[in-house]
Amino acid sequence: MTPNQMTGPVIVTKNLTRTFTTRNHTVEAVRGLDLEIGQGELVAFLGPNGAGKSTTLRMLTTLIPPTSGTASVAGHDVVDEQRQVRRSIGYVGQGNGAGHQQRGRDELVSQGRAHGLSRASARARADELVADLDLSAVADRTVMTLSGGQRRRLDIAMGLVHTPRVLFLDEPSTGLDPQNRANLQSLVQKLHAETGSTIVLTTHYLEEADALAERVIVIDHGSVIADDTAFSLKSRLGDRILLGFTDAEDAGVAAERAGNLAGGVAGAVVRREGAAVELRVTGGHELAPHLIHDLHSRGVVACSMEVSRPTLDDVFLDLTGRSLREASEGAGSPTADDSTTHDEPNNDGPNNNNRPTATEETAA
Numbered sequence: 001m002t003p004n005q006m007t008g009p010v011i012v013t014k015n016l017t018r019t020f021t022t023r024n025h026t027v028e029a030v031r032g033l034d035l036e037i038g039q040g041e042l043v044a045f046l047g048p049n050g051a052g053k054s055t056t057l058r059m060l061t062t063l064i065p066p067t068s069g070t071a072s073v074a075g076h077d078v079v080d081e082q083r084q085v086r087r088s089i090g091y092v093g094q095g096n097g098a099g100h101q102q103r104g105r106d107e108l109v110s111q112g113r114a115h116g117l118s119r120a121s122a123r124a125r126a127d128e129l130v131a132d133l134d135l136s137a138v139a140d141r142t143v144m145t146l147s148g149g150q151r152r153r154l155d156i157a158m159g160l161v162h163t164p165r166v167l168f169l170d171e172p173s174t175g176l177d178p179q180n181r182a183n184l185q186s187l188v189q190k191l192h193a194e195t196g197s198t199i200v201l202t203t204h205y206l207e208e209a210d211a212l213a214e215r216v217i218v219i220d221h222g223s224v225i226a227d228d229t230a231f232s233l234k235s236r237l238g239d240r241i242l243l244g245f246t247d248a249e250d251a252g253v254a255a256e257r258a259g260n261l262a263g264g265v266a267g268a269v270v271r272r273e274g275a276a277v278e279l280r281v282t283g284g285h286e287l288a289p290h291l292i293h294d295l296h297s298r299g300v301v302a303c304s305m306e307v308s309r310p311t312l313d314d315v316f317l318d319l320t321g322r323s324l325r326e327a328s329e330g331a332g333s334p335t336a337d338d339s340t341t342h343d344e345p346n347n348d349g350p351n352n353n354n355r356p357t358a359t360e361e362t363a364a
């Protein structure tokens with residue numbers, strides 16, 4: 001932890017709200033957000049398309065005003081002190097900000113000049129960023145010839161030219177292939193570790209939020225529905241044991257035995273649907289072999305078994321009844337009307353990644 005991280009919050013929002021009124025309807029994009037983000041935190045806003053992540057970022061970066069409520073960044077109000085806020089932040093939006101006909105290095109120098117650096121300082125800063133963001137091999141090519149991943153890195157370099165206290169990244173890895181996404185994530189972590197600056201990014205990639213952020217703020221329908229480390233969010237759910245049987249009778253026995261065996265563990269939940277049984281329990285890896293053995297001794301044999309640690313998708317599913325993966329993949333253009341629930345019964349048995357719906361659910 002750097003000394004910077006010890007100081008008070010660098011971002012504070014109070015009842016921050018933004019509505020959009022179009023011809024046909026009003027969209028409550030962000031609803032009463034109360035947040036405090038400390039200096040030096042690496043935070044991900046995670047949520048499906050249309051959840052309100054970008055709108056929040058756009059308010060924090062002074063691009064749009066709140067409808068009501070307040071927000072301050074680096075101690076400055078986002079409405080009354082826009083200039084001071086802008087000086088303190090770097091913002092990398094979803095679009096590509098760099099001019100396509102210019103060389104990457106020249107773009108960085110121009111950006112530095114625009115932020116008031118002398119020509120020599122702007123050049124030195126551009127060289128530093130080119131090295132830091134692994135752009136040495138391509139910095140002297142025109143931007144239009146760069147790959148998606150290289151452009152994204154250049155965008156981030158542009159956002160860092162003036163050494164901001166807070167860097168906002170709006171879906172930094174959208175559109176990148178897995179390799180480039182992984183590279184970008186390591187780079188963001190490296191930057192964070194080396195500079196100690198606050199980084200706030202939005203993403204709908206579960207793995208990205210999980211791997212990258214120290215703190216995950218889950219947003220749905222414009223509100224914060226969870227805010228913790230990825231580890232803590234997942235730990236609350238316990239492991240998942242999914243068992244499949246050839247008939248519902250066996251599944252009934254298994255549900256009962258699972259309930260008995262997990263009975264002493266706080267928060268354990270058993271669900272049965274048809275011939276599938278799901279047990280959510282802390283320490284599921286240890287319990288699973290005992291359960292199989294117990295069932296075997298009663299002549300009940302599972303035809304499939306899967307034991308998994310919870311993911312952030314499980315967290316989202318638990319909080320909303322929807323899968324974040326489906327909510328994000330299923331959504332097209334982000335409108336408020338896109339927010340459908342995906343809670344149809346799942347009859348695909350235990351090998352399906354969705355949990356059985358709660359046709360029979362008991363606390364163990």
Ligand SMILES: Nc1ncnc2c1ncn2[C@@H]1O[C@H](COP(=O)(O)OP(=O)(O)OP(=O)(O)O)[C@@H](O)[C@H]1O
Pocket residue numbers: 020021022027028029047048049050051052053054055056202204333334335336337
């Ligand atoms: N300028 C606008 N006019 C009308 N509605 C808007 C506008 N900008 C955003 N919205 C609506 O506000 C809601 C939140 O949008 P926002 O872009 O903040 O979501 P998001 O979580 O960032 O989604 P994505 O992951 O797709 O970027 C959506 O319903 C969106 O359609």
